[in-house]
Every structure is written in C-alpha cells, then in structure tokens.
Amino acid sequence: MKYQSITPAIFISRPNRFIAKVNLNGDELSVHVKNTGRCKELLIPGCKVFLEKASNPERKTPYDLVAVEKNGRIINIDSQAPNAVVKEWLLKNNKYDLVKPEFKFGDSRIDFYMEKDGEKYLMEVKGCTLFVDGIGYFPDAPTERGAKHLRELAASVAKGYNAAVAFVIQGEGIHEVRPNTATDPEFAKAFDEAIAAGVRVLFYTCKISEDGIEIAGCEFLQA
Template identity: 80%
Template structure:
C-alpha cells in the first residue's frame, strides 16, 4: 500500500489518543493519529514523524500521522494499514479460491475468510509496533477484542475451520511477535490457549518506507 502526499514533521506532544501536536515549517499543528494504542516508546518529543494529507480539505486536522522514525528506522503506526497490506498479500499469493474481508463469525467480525477447495480458513490480523530487544510484542495497550477474537478462532477448529492469527510487523528487522503478558495478561492467556488448540500463528515481515508498507516475507510460529 502507498500513501499520497506524505509530509515530514517533528513530534511535540500527544494530548489525547486521537490527536498529536507536531511542528511543520516552524509552526505547531494538531493532526490526527491513526493509532489508538499508546505508542509511548515511539511518539517521543523531537521524533521525526510522517503524515498523509487528509482527503477532506475541510477537516479540522489536515493530516493523518502514519509513521515515525526511531533509531534511524521508520515504523508505520497506521492501525488501518495491516488489513490493507494483508488483503494485497493474500490476493497476490493466488493461493485461495476466495478471499473475503470482514467475515461474520460467532459474535465477531473476523478480518478474513478464505477458501481453498473444501478447506475453510479464518484469519485475524494484528498490527505490531512495539519492539523490544529485536522482538515484537502485542498489544501495546489492553484489548478486550483481541482476546475475544482469539477465543473465536479457537472455537472455529471444532467446526472444521483452519484458523490463523497473522501479525503484521510494521517495522523492519523484527522476525517474531510474542504476547505482551505484562500489558494484557488476558490476551496472553487466550493466545497460549489458541496455539495449544491448533490456531496457527503467522508473522508477516514488511518493507517499510515513509510512504508505503508491503509484506516482504513470511514465517510461521514453530
């Protein structure tokens, strides 16, 4: 996926989870943050950030903050990007007879439903932006929906589905993602139970630039 009209800026502060104050051309400006997670280790005063011009010229926040630079590397923090790049990747694989986004299953909407012959797949997508000592961790803030989706995937095995949780790694140089037990023990518990039951875990490593995000390689949790 590619963004349009990317503008660099300097991060100043984040008064709430939706808004950031940045400096552009010497002026302070309020912009929309396309990530409701904490991003505390990324959105630090003085950090270089990248913004996309909003499609609606009348919007109060004229830009969307989509990426940030840390230690010389760009990390995409757009929470909408993972589903877009996974759809692009799934279609490019030409592995499935059917790829359907936003599939209703149980009490949830699972990100993707796929078919290959008689086989039925469910795939839930999670974007990872929290990296510690070369390892990705999810989530960076508590998420009740995350644990719920994992339980739905676990239950689907009994109904003949082949469920997958896919972690889109939104920064380069990270190969795997682990549950962030300290931040969300409920998600970690649901994750371990899902893996034990047979839910497959897919890591999608990405090529990241200030104006693009693309799946570059894949690996499976052993």
C-alpha cells in the same frame, strides 16, 4: 500500499489518543493519529514523524500521522495498514479461491475468510509496533477485543475451520511477535489457549518506507 502525499514533521506532544501536536515547517499543528494504542516508546517529543495529507480539505485535522522514525528506522503506526497489506498479499499470491474480508463468525467479525480446494480458513490480523530487543510484542495497550478474537478462532477449529492469527510487523528487522503478558495477561492467556486449540500463528515481515508498507514475507511460529 502507498500513501498519496507524505510530509515530514517533528512530534511535540499527544494530548489524547486521537490527536498529536507536531511542528510542521515552524508552525504548531494538530494532526490525527491513526493508532489508538499507546505508542509511548515511539512518539517521543522531538522525533521525526510522517504525515499523510487528508483527502477532505474541510477536516479539522488536515493530516494523519502514519509513521515515525526511531533509531534511523521508520515504523509504520497506521492501524488500518495491516489489513490493507494482508489483503494485497492474499490476492497477489493467488493462494486461495476466495478471499472475503470482515467475515461474521460467532459474536465477532473476523478479518478474513478464505477458501481453497473445499477447505475453509479464518484469519485475524494484528498490527505490531512495539519492539524490544529485536522482538515484537502485542498489544501495547490492553485489548479485550483481541482476546475475544483469539477465542473465536479457537472455537472455529472445532467447527472445521483452519484458523490463524497473523501479526503484521510494522517495522523492519523483527521476525517474531510474542504476547505482551505484562500489559495484557488476558490476551496472553487467550493466545496460549488458541495455540493449544490448533490456531496457527503467522508473522508477516514488511518493507517500510515513509510513504508505504508492503509485506516482504511470511514466517510461522514453530511448535
């Protein structure tokens, strides 16, 4: 996926999870952060960030903060990007006969439902932006919803679905994502339970630029 109009700026602060203060051409400006996670390892005062111009000129925040530069590499932090690039990938590779986003299952909406040769598939997508020593970790903040989705996927296996959780790695050079046990032990527990139930774990590696993100390949957690 490509952004329409990207402008670099310097990050100043983040008063709340929705808003960041940035320096844009010498002026302090409030912008919308397209990620409600903590991102505290990324959004450091003085770092370079990338802004997308909002399509609505009347909006109070004229830009969306979608990416940040760290150690010379760009990390996409747009929480809407993972689903968008996975949809592109699924349709481009023509692996499935049917790809349907936002599928109602149990008490949740699972990101993707697919069909192929009479088989039914469910896939939940998670974006990963927290990297430590070459490993990705999810989540970077507690998420009851994340654990719930994993348990829905585990339940779907018993009903005949092929289920998978897919981590979209929103930075280059990372090939594995692990549950962030210290931050969210409940998610880590649900992750282990899902694997035991037969849920597959996928890692989508990505090519990142200041104005876009695309999936470069797909790897699997080895049992």
